[in-house]
Amino acid sequence: MSKPLPLLTSPPPERRDAARNREALMEAAVCLVELHGVRGVTMDALAARAGVGKGTVFRRFGSREGLMGALLNHSETEWQAAVMGGPPPLGPGAPPLERLLAFGESRMVLNIKHAELIEAAGNPGARSFAALSFTTMHVRYLLGQLGVEGDLAYLATALVAPLEMIVLREQVDREQIPMDRITAGWTDLVRRVAGG
Amino acid sequence: MSKPLPLLTSPPPERRDAARNREALMEAAVCLVELHGVRGVTMDALAARAGVGKGTVFRRFGSREGLMGALLNHSETEWQAAVMGGPPPLGPGAPPLERLLAFGESRMVLNIKHAELIEAAGNPGARSFAALSFTTMHVRYLLGQLGVEGDLAYLATALVAPLEMIVLREQVDREQIPMDRITAGWTDLVRRVAGG
DNA sequence: GATCGAAACGGACTACAGTCCGCTTCTATT
DNA sequence: AATAGAAGCGGACTGTAGTCCGTTTCGATC
Structure with missing residues (x-):
C-alpha cells in the first residue's frame, strides 16, 4: 500500500x-x-x-523583526474582528461613509498605540502580508460601496498611507498637530476622494 | 577687554x-x-x-542611522535644487498642476532609487527635519498656487504619504503593480484632491 | 516495542552597534 | 613661545542579533 x-x-x-x-x-x-x-x-x-x-x-x-511581527499580528487580530463583525459604525450596519470615517480614526488610534511594536517589526514581510493588506482591502470594499469610480486599489492605498504610523508620528510628535485636526483632515480627504 | x-x-x-x-x-x-x-x-x-x-x-x-541620514541628505540636496531652480516642469515655469504631477513622479523615482539608504536611515530624526519637510512644504505651496481650499498642510501630507518608500515598495515588490499604473493612480488622486 | 529518517533543539560562536574614558591635538591667551 | 583648558580622538569593552552544527526528540513503519 x-x-x-x-x-x-x-x-x-x-x-x-x-x-x-x-x-x-x-x-x-x-x-x-x-x-x-x-x-x-x-x-x-x-x-x-x-x-x-x-x-x-x-x-x-x-529574526527579531519576525518576532515583533508575530506579536503585532496577535494584537491586530482582535481589531480585525471588530471591523468585520463588531458593532457599528466600525462594524457592519452603518452607512459606508460613516463606516469609512470610523475605520480611519480607529486605525490611527491603533497605529499610535502599537507604534513601538510596528517600528520594531520593520517593514520586511514581518507585518504579515495578510495583516497589512487587510486594511487596504477593507477600504477598497467601502469605496466600492460608496460607488466611487476609478482605480479603487490605488485609491485605497492612498487613503491608508497617511494613517501609517511613520506619517502619524511625524505629525503628532514633531509637528505637534492635535489629533482632532488630523482626524478632520483625513475626513476632508475622504470626502474629496469619494467625490461630493 | x-x-x-x-x-x-x-x-x-x-x-x-x-x-x-x-x-x-x-x-x-x-x-x-x-x-x-x-x-x-x-x-x-x-x-x-x-x-x-x-x-x-x-x-x-x-549612530548608524545618523550616518545613513547624512548620506541621504547629501544625495537629496541635488534633487531639491532641481525642484527649486531646475528646468520645468519640475522646476519653476510650468503651470502648477503640471509641476505637481512632475514632482510626484520624480519623488517616486527618487524614493525607489534610495530605498536601501532610506530604510537604513530609519525614521527617527535621521532624515533631517529640514529634508523631510521640504517635500511636504513644496506640495503645500503648489496646492496654494492651484487655489485649493482647506487644510493645505494636511492635504500635502496626505498626497506625499503614498509616495513614501515604504508604501511604494509594498506596491512594486509585493503586489507587482507596474510603475505607470502607480503614476496614473497618483495623478487621479491629485485631481480629486485639487477638485476638478 | 525496535528502528530510522526527518524535524527540531540548544548553546557556543561570530559580527556588528554603540559606550567609555584616558590620551592627544588644537586654539585662545598672555 | 609657553600654557591651559577645551574639543576631539581612538580603540578596548559590552551587549545583542543572528549562524552553525552536533545532539535529541518525535512519530511513522514494521
Whole structure:
C-alpha cells in the first residue's frame, strides 16, 4: 500500500514539541513586553524565559523583526474582528461613509498605540502580508460601496498611507498637530476622494 | 577687554582636525556604498577606511542611522535644487498642476532609487527635519498656487504619504503593480484632491 | 516495542552597534 | 613661545542579533 493519499494535506502537521515551544515563546514574549517594554525583549531573554535555546527562537520567528511581527499580528487580530463583525459604525450596519470615517480614526488610534511594536517589526514581510493588506482591502470594499469610480486599489492605498504610523508620528510628535485636526483632515480627504 | 563680542556667532567653529576627519569619513562612506552596497557599510569598516577610530565615527554621526541620514541628505540636496531652480516642469515655469504631477513622479523615482539608504536611515530624526519637510512644504505651496481650499498642510501630507518608500515598495515588490499604473493612480488622486 | 529518517533543539560562536574614558591635538591667551 | 583648558580622538569593552552544527526528540513503519 502507498501512503494515505496526502492529496490536499499541503503543510506537514506541527510536531508536538514544536507546538509546545511555540506556545511557551508567545506567552513569554507577551509577558516580557509587559514587564520591560518592547526594547526589553531581547532574543536571549526570550529564550531564557521560555526555557528554550536561542536557536529555537530563531527557527520559530526568523529574526527579531519576525518576532515583533508575530506579536503585532496577535494584537491586530482582535481589531480585525471588530471591523468585520463588531458593532457599528466600525462594524457592519452603518452607512459606508460613516463606516469609512470610523475605520480611519480607529486605525490611527491603533497605529499610535502599537507604534513601538510596528517600528520594531520593520517593514520586511514581518507585518504579515495578510495583516497589512487587510486594511487596504477593507477600504477598497467601502469605496466600492460608496460607488466611487476609478482605480479603487490605488485609491485605497492612498487613503491608508497617511494613517501609517511613520506619517502619524511625524505629525503628532514633531509637528505637534492635535489629533482632532488630523482626524478632520483625513475626513476632508475622504470626502474629496469619494467625490461630493 | 572682554571677548570680541560673540553676539551672533552661534556655533563655535569646527576644529581643523575635526573638519579633516569629517571629510575623510564622508568620502569613505560614499566609497563603501559603491563597493559593497549599503549593507556593507559597517561602522568598523568605515572607521578603518577613513583611518580614524570608531569613537570618531560615532561622535560625528551619532549612530548608524545618523550616518545613513547624512548620506541621504547629501544625495537629496541635488534633487531639491532641481525642484527649486531646475528646468520645468519640475522646476519653476510650468503651470502648477503640471509641476505637481512632475514632482510626484520624480519623488517616486527618487524614493525607489534610495530605498536601501532610506530604510537604513530609519525614521527617527535621521532624515533631517529640514529634508523631510521640504517635500511636504513644496506640495503645500503648489496646492496654494492651484487655489485649493482647506487644510493645505494636511492635504500635502496626505498626497506625499503614498509616495513614501515604504508604501511604494509594498506596491512594486509585493503586489507587482507596474510603475505607470502607480503614476496614473497618483495623478487621479491629485485631481480629486485639487477638485476638478 | 525496535528502528530510522526527518524535524527540531540548544548553546557556543561570530559580527556588528554603540559606550567609555584616558590620551592627544588644537586654539585662545598672555 | 609657553600654557591651559577645551574639543576631539581612538580603540578596548559590552551587549545583542543572528549562524552553525552536533545532539535529541518525535512519530511513522514494521
